Amino acid sequence: MYRSRVFRGDMLSPPGQQQQGEQELATKMLQIQSKRFYLDVKQNRRGRFIKVAEIGADGRRSQIFLALSTAAEFRDHLSTFSDFYASLGPPNPENVPEDGKLKSEMMIKDNRRYYLDLKENSRGRFLRVSQTITRGGPRSQIAIPAQGMIEFRDALTDLLEEFGTDDGGFKGELPEGRHMRVENKNFYFDIGQNNRGIYMRISEVKTNFRTAITVPEKSWARFRDIFADYCEKMKEGGEKVSVAGGSEAGPNAK
The missing domain is CATH 3.10.450.700 (Nuclear Transport Factor 2; Chain: A,)
Incomplete structure (x- = not known):
C-alpha cells in the first residue's frame, strides 16, 4: 500500500522545531508497507538539501541528508535497482548470498559517502541506504522495502523537478587540507x-x-x-x- 501527501511552506513544522535560519520548502510523505517516509526539502544560508526520514511501525526514526545533486544521483540509482529487482525471481532461501547483498553501489558527495545495498533476509528484500562521514562521525541509515523503490523514485523526481538539482551554497573550490x-x-x-x-x-x-x-x-x-x-x-x-x-x-x- 502506498500513499503520498505533499505540503508546502511554513505549515510543515510547529514553531521551534526548525533550526535557526532553516526553512522547509516542501515535503512528501510515503506509506510503504508498515513504514512512513518523509522527504523534506529544506533551505538554509548554504543552500538546499533533502532530509529523508524513516519512521517504522514501532515509532523508531532514522534519517539521512542528501544534497539536491546527490538526490538526483540517488534517483537514477533507484531506477537501476528497481530494474534489477524486477529481473529477480522469487526469493530462494537456498540461494541467498552469505551477507544477504544482491546488488551494491556507492555515492560520494564532499565528505559524505552513501552505500546502497539491495539485500534479502527472512522478512524480504529491501534497499538499505547508509550515510557515513569521512574521518569519523556517526553512521545513519534507512531501509526502503524493495516493492516501494519505484514510488520512492517518483517522489524524489517530483521534488527535483520543482526545486532543481543545484545545491546552492559555496560555488568555489574548497582549500586543500x-x-x-x-x-x-x-x-x-x-x-x-x-x-x-x-x-x-x-x-x-x-x-x-x-x-x-x-x-x-x-x-x-x-x-x-x-x-x-x-x-x-x-x-x-x-x-x-x-x-x-x-x-x-x-x-x-x-
Whole structure:
C-alpha cells in the first residue's frame, strides 16, 4: 500500500522545531508497507538539501541528508535497482548470498559517502541506504522495502523537478587540507562542506591517540582574532621579560 501527501511552506513544522535560519520548502510523505517516509526539502544560508526520514511501525526514526545533486544521483540509482529487482525471481532461501547483498553501489558527495545495498533476509528484500562521514562521525541509515523503490523514485523526481538539482551554497573550490607537526604531535586542518555549511576540522594525532574539533566557517574570523590576541599578549609579555632582564645587565649593573 502506498500513499503520498505533499505540503508546502511554513505549515510543515510547529514553531521551534526548525533550526535557526532553516526553512522547509516542501515535503512528501510515503506509506510503504508498515513504514512512513518523509522527504523534506529544506533551505538554509548554504543552500538546499533533502532530509529523508524513516519512521517504522514501532515509532523508531532514522534519517539521512542528501544534497539536491546527490538526490538526483540517488534517483537514477533507484531506477537501476528497481530494474534489477524486477529481473529477480522469487526469493530462494537456498540461494541467498552469505551477507544477504544482491546488488551494491556507492555515492560520494564532499565528505559524505552513501552505500546502497539491495539485500534479502527472512522478512524480504529491501534497499538499505547508509550515510557515513569521512574521518569519523556517526553512521545513519534507512531501509526502503524493495516493492516501494519505484514510488520512492517518483517522489524524489517530483521534488527535483520543482526545486532543481543545484545545491546552492559555496560555488568555489574548497582549500586543500594542511598539516603541521609539533614535537610528537601531528595537526591536520581539513576543510569540508555539508548541508549545514562549510567547516574546518582540526585533528590532533599522536601515537594511539586522536581527537578533533569542528569549527563552522562563520566562526573562523573570531577564532583568528582570539589566536591573534593571545599571540600579541605573549609577545608583549616576552618583550617585558626581555627588557627587565636587559636592565639588570645594563651599564650600572654591579
